[in-house]
Amino acid sequence: MKMKRLMMLVCVAALTACVFCVPAYAANGDVAGAIEGTWNTASEQIKTVVNNVVFPAIDLILAVFFFAKLGTAYFDYRKHGQFEWAGPAILFACLVFTLTAPLYVWQILGM
Numbered sequence: 746m747k748m749k750r751l752m753m754l755v756c757v758a759a760l761t762a763c764v765f766c767v768p769a770y771a772a773n774g775d776v777a778g779a780i781e782g783t784w785n786t787a788s789e790q791i792k793t794v795v796n797n798v799v800f801p802a803i804d805l806i807l808a809v810f811f812f813a814k815l816g817t818a819y820f821d822y823r824k825h826g827q828f829e830w831a832g833p834a835i836l837f838a839c840l841v842f843t844l845t846a847p848l849y850v851w852q853i854l855g856m
Contacts (some may be wrong), residue, residue, distance in 0.1 A: 773823040788856050796847045803843050 747838040816831045 792851060792856060800843060800847055804840065807836060807840040807843060811840055 811833060813835055818829050818833055
């Protein structure tokens with residue numbers, strides 16, 4: 746019974762992959778041209794998604810970690826009398842880097 750269910754799942758997954766598969770045809774056997782055309786079309790969508798979703802998500806996570814680390818560093822300062830700057834400074838530098846990354850990362854990657 747378990748093997749039958751597993752085979753049914755594999756068949757459904759294969760059928761789903763076949764249904765959603767989009768063929769890319771190369772005119773006159775020009776496979777490189779077809780791949781370049783697909784990449785040129787997809788690269789703009791990739792840029793949009795990365796600029797509007799990925800970088801803001803990373804910025805949000807780094808901002809939360811930065812303020813949490815700043816708070817814990819302050820409480821350590823109150824407890825021990827010495828403020829540790831390394832953790833908050835590294836997180837702040839990473840936050841500045843990711844906030845400004847959309848301005849220059851695409852020129853570095855050549856897109």
